[in-house]
Structure formats: C-alpha cells, structure tokens
Amino acid sequence: MFEIFGIPSQALFGQLLIGLINGSFYALLSLGLAVIFGMLNIINFSHGAQYMMGAFAAYLILQYSGLGYWPALIIAPILVGITGVIIERLFLQWLYKLDHLYGLLLTFGLALIFEGVARNYFGSAGLPYTVPESLQGGRNLGFMFLPNYRAWVIVASLTVCIATWFVIERTRLGAYLRAATENPTLVRAFGINVPRMITLTYGFGVALAAFAGVMAAPIYNVSPQMGSELIIVVFAVVVIGGMGSILGAIVTGFGLGVIEGLTKVFFPEASNTVVFVIMAIVLLVRPAGLFGRRG
C-alpha cells in the first residue's frame, strides 16, 4: 500500500468514491437548474425548496398512505412537478420577456414561502425517514465499506442525467425544445404548442429537484432548510459548468463532488468554501463557465 501526501491510497480511493456520490446530488440538482435556465431563461431560485418538497412529499406519502420509498420515488416528483406547472402558469409565464432578475426574485420569494410554511407545520429539527429495506447494509470493497444505498444513488443519478441529456440533445422532442428557445414564433408557425412545451419543461425541471429530494431523504436530515443549505453550492456548480449547459452541469456536478471530497480529507475546514474558490477562478478565466456557449 502506497501513500499520497501522507494519506494511505486505500483511504484516498474511498474518498474519491464518496466524492462521486455527493457529486451525483450536485449533478441531479444542477441538471434541473440548467434545463430550466437553458429552456426558459429563468434562474430558478426555488429549486432548493422544491428539492426539500420532494423529501417532505416522500415523508408525507409514507405517513398518510403507508407507501414506502419506491412508490414515493415516482409519486413525489409527479406531485411536486404539478406544483411547478401551476407556478409556471400562474406566475412565470408573465416574466419571460423581462430581465432575469424578475424571475430570480419571484422564485426566491417562493422559496422563502415554501420553507416558512414547512417550518411552521413541521418545525426545523427534521423528520425521520429510513433507508428502504431492500437497500440496507452494504459491501466491503477492500478499500472501503460502501453502503448499498450510496451505490444506488450513483446508478440512479447517472441514469437520469444521461437520459435527460439524451432527450434534450439527441431526440426530435429535444430539438423542438431547443428551437423553441431560440425562436418561439417560428416554431409556433410549424403548429407546435410552444407555451405548453415550456410549461411541461418547467414541471420536469422541478420534478428532477423533487426526485433528488426523495433520493436524499434516507441519508440526509429531512428539514425545511435542507434545500437552502445545498442550493448555493448547486448554483456555483451551474455557474462553473456554464449557465444553461446540460452537459456542463452534469460533468461539473460530479467533478466538484470529487474535489470537495478530497478537501474534506486534506483541509476539512475549507470543504464548504472550496467550490466558491473554484467558481471565482473559473469566472476570472472563462466568464461563461467551462461549457458555456456564449464565451
């Protein structure tokens, strides 16, 4: 066994894997943000609150209907996605022609309202939610103990990320969507219902956040502030990857997870800050982000 900077290589492999797992949450969340920004030009500041709503929905589904983790993984994103559709129809659709700032302020306000309501009804300490029975336990990889649930998080997140990227970049539906963002009037002239497509896209982005929330419920504390703690980092990820770039969001999400994981070994006190240091450097060197189109 060899050592790297005084850390045994085995421990380091463990930390790299852990970093990838955390990165999959960043990737899932920044993916939703990138889809919404790329297609709607809305900076969705309520993304963290919608992630929190996903986790709360999983808890409520368990409490009131007895349905466990697996059904919740489908139902919770749909329910929260529907609230997203309602928000888009009621508020967001009036803001597309205005400055980005208006969308940001509206969604930020909504996030505060959602969190406040959750805190009022459930308190701030959090709600219990356990790992589903089929994924309890773990396996010894030689260099670390990998809980089964964490392995599932990587697999599920990678699948969803790749599928989303594929749909938007490689299918006809994705082509319509991208065309609609470039020139909505022309796409409408071809008989495509652009407003409905935009509404559903927002709903899908929100559902992605809720999906990440359900994924997080068994391992992170389900509390009203769970989203606001994460969302700032996720925004940094999106900025580093390039606003609106889907591939950028995915790659940066996983990459920053690894970098943050390594910081936790070498300089744990800085692990909350390292992402922002990288963001500052990237903005200096490439203001449009690593994968940004408008360079």
Added chain:
Amino acid sequence: MRKTLGLAALAAVLACGGANAQQVDVKIGVLSDMSSLYADIGGPGSVAAAKLAIADFTKDHPNVKVEMISGDHQNKPDIGSQIANQWYDVDKVDMIIDVPNSGVALAVSNVTNNKNKVFIVSGAAASDLTGAKCNANTVHWTYDTWMLANGTGTAMVKTGGDSWFFLTSDYAFGHALERDTAAAVEKAGGKVLGKVRHPLNTNDFSSFLLQAQSSKAKVVGLANAGGDTINSIKQAAEFGIVKGGQKLAGLLVFASDVNALGLNTAQGLTLTETWYWDANDTNRAWTKRWHEAGAGSTKYPTMIHAGVYAGILHYLKARLEMGGNPEGKAVVAKMKAMPTDDPLFGKGTIDATGRKRHDAFLFEVKSPAESKHPGDFYNLKATIPAKDAFRDPKDSGCPLVNS
C-alpha cells in the same frame, strides 16, 4: 359611566395599596434562532416558555409588570450584538434570555457586560461563558460543554470506550465541547486518537465518518449540534459504524433531535441532559401548558425551553425582592445570593462564576419496542448530582472566583 370608571380606578388604587408593594416594571428580550437549524431546540418554543414563566409569576405578584419582546439572531454574532445593543439602548430591555449558538452568546455576553444589564444563557453551550470569558452580568442556566463532556465522556470511558475520535463543528461551541470532552476522557484514563473539524451546516458526513472508521477508535464523539448531529448519526448508521464495533457518543443531543432521527436510528445512543419532558408528572403537565402556549402540539420541549422558564422565574424573584430598577451587576449578585427553586429544575444554586448548578441525567435512547407513547424517548441510566455535574468554580479560570 363616569361613576363606574371612578369606582374602578378607586378599586385599582385600593388593590395596589392592599398588596403593599411598589410597582416593578420589567422588560425581557428572548433572543433566539427563530428560523434555522436551532429553531426547534430554542426559537418559538423559548418564547412560549417565557410566556408561561411571566404568566405564572405575575399571577402571584400582580405588582410586577413584565413586557416581553423576541428576536432572531440568525446564528450570526454581528446580528446578535446589534439586536442586543438596540434592545438595551432603544427598547430599554433589562434582561436577555436564551441565545442558542455559543458564538452569538459570547458576543451578547460582552454587550450585556458593557451596558451593565443581565444575560441569562439557556440555549448556548460553551463553558467559556462561565470560564475564561465569564463576567458579572451573565448567568448560564441549563447546561454547558463541561457538563456534557463530563456526563457522556466519563460514562463512555467507564464502560470500555477508552479511545476516541472527534467529529467537531468548526466554531466556538464545537471547539469547547471537543476540548472539555477530551479532558474528561483523558482524566478517566482514555486517549484521543484524532479529530476532524467540519463547517457548520454540513450535509454529508460520509468522508469524515470514513476517517473516523479508519482511525480504529472505539468511540466516535460527535462534538456538534442540531442538523449536523442528526446527519452524522443517520449516516453513521448507514456506513455501519456501530455495527463495525465502534460506539457513537452524541455529546449534545436534544429530545427534538431524537424525534427527527426516529427511534429506529437513534436507539442505544447515550446522552446527557438536565431536563426531560417525560421524567415526571410536573414536567408532563408543564409540557401540556407549553403546547397550549403556542409551541405546537407535535413538538417536545427541550431542556433549553425548561431553562428559559426557570431562568425567568428566578430573575423575576430577584427583581421583586430588590424593587425599583437596579443595575445588572446588582441583580446578578442577588440571583447568586438567593438559592434557586422552581418546578422544573427543583432546588439549586448559582455559583460565583454565574454557573447555575443542578442535577444532570445520563439517558439512553429507547428502542422502538420499549417506547410506549409518542415522545417516550429515554431510559434513565444515572443521575449526576449537582456538585459533580458542573465544573468546580476553582478550575473555571474565571476571574470572578478569586476577586
């Protein structure tokens, strides 16, 4: 109409004369974390507890008129001191109570000392408040890091957990808790193998838990609080820390945290508290009133809420005996001179450093099968008497002791 009013006024004058006491005006500020990670251990629950204390005291002493305001320090020392300054200077507040988050509490303690008012700490934990950074205007009521370390740390070493690894929250409170626990562990014959300091409000602890796992320490000490503790315990279960033979020591775990974890995850955890809502009939009755006072019926009061209630009662007793509007140092001196007695903590004292001394209890979290009703969280393992539960003033390093 005028005649009725006149009679009422006369009656009021007679009533006051009958009580044969001068009017005492008091203004209390409840400063807490109203909207973030500590809002359930203090927050609106502390305001409800303060209301109960004021109602109970003014019922027996109608000549004491108490006004209460509350504020949110957002866990930021600068905001905390700013509110404290404004309350003392503009709003004429006489006493500030609660203040979870040791960083903020140390700042408010300083402001209180400069303005010569009174500060009763219930929410914060750092033992520095009655140690090197003590002052004559501050009373530390409910618990502190020395007491937690001494209770849980010593008990764990005695049952064989003699090597430790710390996960420490990287601010004043975490450092104090880690320092005091390490001292207690070493005093009892154990040793500390390592530590890692994580930022406040960390989401993922798996990296730190792996480091704890590879240290081969018998006990992983969690020198953190609130959401950080919940996340570490939840993920420690997932990474098989306890199944792998290591023990978890939650150095600061509140009833609200156990509720958030669920007994399934929290069972078997050893912890120290100074008050438990389900310990006796008096506490249960108080909890019922606390629910009705606006704290929400799905929550369970923590020892911090009990401390806010008891602290205000004792403060008001001192003010009643002194009358008028004396300066802060004199009130605190009076509070130290009077023995304390209240329904929740029983009889106790406040020592020269400002440390309130009462019994502490070592609890173990019940398994889901043992728990008979919602909120039935703990088995009592040991009672630590007041004289041993808190630090001997001689060892505190507090300048007030020798002067």
